[in-house]
Structures are given as structure tokens and as C-alpha cells.
Amino acid sequence: MVIAIGGEHSITAGIVDVYRRASAEPFTVIQIDAHCDLRHEYKGSIYDHACVMRRIADMGLPILPFGIRSICKEEPDLIKHNSIKVILARQIAQDPNWIAQALASISTEQVFITIDFRWN
Numbered sequence: 001m002v003i004a005i006g007g008e009h010s011i012t013a014g015i016v017d018v019y020r021r022a023s024a025e026p027f028t029v030i031q032i033d034a035h036c037d038l039r040h041e042y043k044g045s046i047y048d049h050a051c052v053m054r055r056i057a058d059m060g061l062p063i064l065p066f067g068i069r070s071i072c073k074e075e076p077d078l079i080k081h082n083s084i085k086v087i088l089a090r091q092i093a094q095d096p097n098w099i100a101q102a103l104a105s106i107s108t109e110q111v112f113i114t115i116d117f118r119w120n
């Protein structure tokens with residue numbers, strides 16, 4: 001089991017890449033976050049925290065964004081193109097079947113969980 005604690009969500013792409021190279025088993029990256037982080041580029045960098053899940057999707061790994069409360073303009077096209085199941089925060093609050101839907105969308109035995117939060 002790998003546990004990494006960082007100061008910023010952008011570090012997750014590097015950790016997942018190393019784990020992917022070392023792992024014999026395919027895995028899904030479950031992302032608990034307020035934002036999808038699927039932008040190609042943000043503030044002049046493709047490695048900004050707002051791009052971290054895009055970099056992971058680019059690795060060919062399945063992802064499950066979870067608890068999302070906002071999606072930027074460019075993200076719906078990628079979500080549709082890659083058939084990404086997004087579990088919205090409002091769905092968690094309103095739909096008692098959200099857990100079943102989330103579990104049904106995971107096609108791998110192994111998962112990597114990344115949690116993006118901050119305290120002020």
C-alpha cells in the first residue's frame with residue numbers, strides 16, 4: 001500500500017505514474033475533490049493542480065471523480081469522450097443510489113484514492 005501526503009494536488013500525477021509503472025495490476029484512480037481537475041492547461045502550466053486528473057487520464061488510467069461541485073467549460077467534452085463517470089456532490093446529497101452507481105463504474109480490482117482538500 002502506498003500512502004503519500006503532499007502540500008498540493010499536482011503531486012498526485014507523479015505518484016500515480018510511478019505506481020502505474022511499478023504495478024502489475026490495472027487500477028482506477030478515485031478522486032475525491034470539489035473540482036474535476038481535467039483542464040489540459042491552467043495558468044500556463046500543464047502540471048497545475050487544475051490539470052492533475054487530465055495528466056492521469058492521459059496515462060490511460062480509468063478515473064472516477066467524486067464529490068465534484070463545479071466543472072469548467074472544457075471538461076464536459078473530455079468527460080464524454082473518455083466515458084468518465086462523474087459523481088457530483090449534489091448527486092451524493094440527493095440520490096441514494098450514488099454508491100451503487102460509483103461502484104458499478106469501477107472496472108478494476110485495484111484502486112488508487114486521491115483526496116484533495118485543504119483547511120484554512
Ligand SMILES: [Mn+2]
Pocket residue numbers: 009033034035037049116
Ligand atoms: Mn484537485
